[in-house]
Amino acid sequence: QVQLQESGPGLVKPSQTLSLTCTVSGGSISSGDYYWSWIRQPPGKGLEWIGYIYYSGSTYYNPSLKSRVTISVDTSKNQFSLKLSSVTAADTAVYYCARAGVTATLDYWGQGTLVTVSS
């Protein structure tokens, strides 16, 4: 059974960089069949896709966030990471990592981690 777990600071100051890591267990990031994803959900609102990374390092980002987002992968640790720069209060959300198949199906999700942007 594949499991994903997000980790990182729950509080980030405005203008700083949000950094989160997703650790994958029960399966290998390097399997090549999946894209590893970040999605966020502001309090009381819907889901917003942030981006994907393939094990090779290829990335696909939400055009509205592309200038501030970097997703990277560490296959040796079976982890992938998210960096979001120049954050504002609008970036306050629960951040989820998830596994995506070739038809964009998100079949396994982490439990999510709340990140609050506040001074």
Place this chain on the structure above:
Amino acid sequence: QSVLTQPPSVSAAPGQKVTISCSGSSSNIGNNYVSWYQQLPGTAPKLLIYDNNKRPSGIPDRFSGSKSGTSATLGITGLQTGDEADYYCGTWDSSLSAGQVFGGGTKLTVL
């Protein structure tokens, strides 16, 4: 504003049937597979339906999905109080702003 359009809320009595619609365009639903996700209060979304109408292992056949043109529908029969949740449709959008897109979510209330 979400790329895919869902009704904000639907409701029905226990035991009844409900459908949730998801409307898009040719760049997303019209040419790509649709998934549906259930989000119980305070939890992460869970995959309910993938590739328009397939159920992952463990999802009861009370849940069904269909797609026609640029719209998709989630059906739930034999409603239970435990089905009260937010439901989201999702797919890939192949336009110039390509990426994973979601509907705004539909709150299901089981009266």
